[in-house]
Amino acid sequence: MNGAPVSWRLAGWLPVGWRTRRLLAVLTAGVLLAGCARADKNQPAAGQSASSSSSSGMSGMNMGSKAATHVPEVNGIKPVPTQTLATSYWQGMEIQEQTRTPVRFILFNGDKEQMVDPPKHASFHLMVMLSDERTGEPMPYSSSVWATITNSKGKVVYDSQQWPMISAYMGPHYGDNVPQLASGRYKLTVLIGPPNSARASEYKNVWLRPHDVTMYFRWNAKTGSATVIGGSRSRTTSASGSMSNMSGMSGRSGMSGRSVHTHVSVNGVRTTASRLIATAYWQGMRIQTRTAAPTPFYIPDGNVIKRVGPTAGSSFYMMVMLKDRDTSEAVTYAPVYARIKSAVGKVVYHGRMEPTISAFEGPYYGNNIKLPAAGHYTLMLRLDPPHQARHLEYQHVWLRPHTVVEHFAWGGKQ
Numbered sequence: 001m002n003g004a005p006v007s008w009r010l011a012g013w014l015p016v017g018w019r020t021r022r023l024l025a026v027l028t029a030g031v032l033l034a035g036c037a038r039a040d041k042n043q044p045a046a047g048q049s050a051s052s053s054s055s056s057g058m059s060g061m062n063m064g065s066k067a068a069t070h071v072p073e074v075n076g077i078k079p080v081p082t083q084t085l086a087t088s089y090w091q092g093m094e095i096q097e098q099t100r101t102p103v104r105f106i107l108f109n110g111d112k113e114q115m116v117d118p119p120k121h122a123s124f125h126l127m128v129m130l131s132d133e134r135t136g137e138p139m140p141y142s143s144s145v146w147a148t149i150t151n152s153k154g155k156v157v158y159d160s161q162q163w164p165m166i167s168a169y170m171g172p173h174y175g176d177n178v179p180q181l182a183s184g185r186y187k188l189t190v191l192i193g194p195p196n197s198a199r200a201s202e203y204k205n206v207w208l209r210p211h212d213v214t215m216y217f218r219w220n221a222k223t224g225s226a227t228v229i230g231g232s233r234s235r236t237t238s239a240s241g242s243m244s245n246m247s248g249m250s251g252r253s254g255m256s257g258r259s260v261h262t263h264v265s266v267n268g269v270r271t272t273a274s275r276l277i278a279t280a281y282w283q284g285m286r287i288q289t290r291t292a293a294p295t296p297f298y299i300p301d302g303n304v305i306k307r308v309g310p311t312a313g314s315s316f317y318m319m320v321m322l323k324d325r326d327t328s329e330a331v332t333y334a335p336v337y338a339r340i341k342s343a344v345g346k347v348v349y350h351g352r353m354e355p356t357i358s359a360f361e362g363p364y365y366g367n368n369i370k371l372p373a374a375g376h377y378t379l380m381l382r383l384d385p386p387h388q389a390r391h392l393e394y395q396h397v398w399l400r401p402h403t404v405v406e407h408f409a410w411g412g413k414q
């Protein structure tokens, strides 16, 4: 990934014209492996967690330490009901278009926050939810999600890239506020680019080309509600023309959260065991570090998916899971760097944890790691703020880089 903004690495995959016309401002990461050096030797077992900044403004926040069975509100923002317009499927990915009350959201580029207010009389906040249909895990890192709304006369009334967003309630999704629509009949087309992050092996052969979904709805401007007309059409662009299929449509409303299914195998790949090294917390985020047996992962490179690792002698595959501590929704687009020191203070590993999608663990940051020998090690994780759009409940958190220090023993075998 080489520090390139995740959203744009796969531009080469998209049809010409689509790509040139449709790029919005790039949220750059501006990240460096720096400041990775805080260790308090007096507390070996529990992972320490420290913001590498003068974050005086953060201390007064109440992050709530109870495990929530139901979530009335997070950081003062209440959830509002959502309406599902359509559900379709693409090679095991569930694609849902949802509407909800227009919302103010925040763009954070790793440095500055920019408030995005809904346009005056905006009709709704459009959300495109992508997830694994078998396990319910969300699917961030699409190279681009683009929505186009056309009225009954064929005029395009809305045409925009959807921001990758995080939210405590909806989890990672792609969204934007759609400006005022008059009452009437509309066509919504959503174009979805292949994920451009690393992939666990169960995803190495799917989602290799852009895919689009088309559906029709009637908008009632008075009541602020949408009625779905007919089914949705789901189509994948292929070299030899287009494969179309009608897919099921769901008019369910008031849906909140994803359904979770138990699947032991996805695309022929089975879930594998992992081991928890440590858990730390940062302003309502749960940071879990796990290890598993060394494993290859897959990264898009031009028009192919490239296998990466594990190199000979890899000790383990490390996964860093970033989740909302109350709702367990994933925190995506947060660059994570790892540095590992031996007991005598020698740096034996430093590298980027690749943003990865997986059917069983959900989105995480991972890489194969090789340690020289069995022994005691210190792991420093540097997290950069998630650089994407956020719903308001995340307005005041994760604005500066943060370092987590963990101590662990490596027995020489995973």
Ligand SMILES: [Cu+2]
Pocket: 125, 126, 127, 165, 167, 173, 174, 175, 176, 391
């Ligand atoms: Cu949103």
